[in-house]
Amino acid sequence: MVLVTAAAGGHGSVGPQLVHELVAGGHQVRAMVRKEDARCAALRSAGAEVVVGDFLSLASMRNVLSGIESAFFCYPLTAGLVQATTIFCAAAKDAGVVRVVNASLMLAGPDHPSPICTEHWLSERILDWADLGVVHLRGGFFYENVLRFAAAGIAKDNRLYFPFADGEVRAAWVSGRDMAAAARGALFGEFKPGTTFNVTDVEPLSIKEVALAIGKNVQRPVAYEAVKFPDFVARIDAQLGDNSYLRRHIAVLAAAMGSGRVIGKASDAVYQLSGRQPAGIAQFATDYREVFSPSE
CATH class of the missing domain: 3.90.25.10 (UDP-galactose 4-epimerase, domain 1)
Structure with a gap:
């Protein structure tokens, strides 16, 4: 069972595209959303199990992650990422998750002028320490913006x-479609924990x-x-x-x-991960x- 967070939208609309890719590939998918709305019907029609979850609630994330083997972690571009990552890691360890693919940012780094970039760098470090077999995907600027x-x-x-x-x-861009293809490859490939890919267009x-x-x-x-x-x-x-x-x-x-x-x-990460x-x-x-x- 694979968990996809931000399954109804999220940054770059990667989540829903990844759900469809995984289901089409024959995988069992649990799609986490923040609330029930019209988008959930499309996820269920695709064949996913839809659950409502709260990134900032340990009880909620324990429920969401129960029975999950691998997960795609994607937090919205807002406050709370460090806390959400810590809660996610605690719940994932309890559930026995062995692979996490983390949606990060190309500009993630310590002391960045954007708090979002700094918190994504900190989130990466927390996931590394949690020993969840994490692969970090640092996405370029999304065309979806x-x-x-x-x-x-x-x-x-x-x-x-x-x-x-x-x-x-010029900037290194990426589409949600390509980020989803890379995420699927990262979920099932053989990678050293902590491996980081910059995912971009050509x-x-x-x-x-x-x-x-x-x-x-x-x-x-x-x-x-x-x-x-x-x-x-x-x-x-x-x-x-x-x-x-x-x-x-x-x-x-x-x-x-x-x-x-x-x-x-630019990198060839999409090709490396998706073929x-x-x-x-x-x-x-x-x-x-x-x-x-x-x-x-």
């Missing part, structure tokens, strides 16, 4: 509005190139247009809510994207073509 924060501008104005200065800085892309690639797929000219950071935050304020961690993280990324240097480095090349930006744009297209 464009979907989450800029799809409306693409559909309405043919503009990808982001606060990334002149848009020339080459770094600038936000200008991301916009052009989406435009090519939807067969309309889509262009990147820089916006000031306060204006960008105002556009997405409802999505950010009171999540001060994510607000700070986005501010750090915006500053980095104006630095003039490449952010991250196929990344589906990449073209497949991402195809998957969400309707979202990027003007509504009637």
